[in-house]
Amino acid sequence: MRRKGFIAAALLLSACATQPAGTSAAADRDCFRASNINGYSVIDDHNVRVSVGASRDYILSTTWNARDLDWTHAIAIRSSTGWICTGNGLGVEVIGGEPRRTYPITSITRAPEEPAAQGS
Numbered sequence: 001m002r003r004k005g006f007i008a009a010a011l012l013l014s015a016c017a018t019q020p021a022g023t024s025a026a027a028d029r030d031c032f033r034a035s036n037i038n039g040y041s042v043i044d045d046h047n048v049r050v051s052v053g054a055s056r057d058y059i060l061s062t063t064w065n066a067r068d069l070d071w072t073h074a075i076a077i078r079s080s081t082g083w084i085c086t087g088n089g090l091g092v093e094v095i096g097g098e099p100r101r102t103y104p105i106t107s108i109t110r111a112p113e114e115p116a117a118q119g120s
Contacts, residue, residue, distance in 0.1 A: 057111035
């Protein structure tokens with residue numbers, strides 16, 4: 001019994017140690033905090049774009065229909081570690097709608113930068 005508790009604690013600690021951006025363990029990952037998100041939009045049935053700052057956008061993919069989210073109510077993103085990083089999306093969820101639903105995220109990618117608008 002004691003061994004199971006030790007293994008669970010070790011897994012929890014190793015997951016926490018790899019999340020923050022800027023550390024050597026996560027140098028190849030692109031991460032942000034959920035509290036840094038300042039906008040949302042639905043791209044299609046399974047992808048949501050989130051804005052983080054002026055020029056950083058990410059695409060969160062789910063197998064659920066993202067168009068079912070009720071955007072007139074509060075939308076939240078929850079992460080089991082406090083950080084959201086590009087990759088498989090494990091432990092990240094979008095929560096919202098009426099009735100409230102939880103949409104598990106299957107992948108997170110950095111959105112390509114849109115070209116700057118040219119003046120005429």
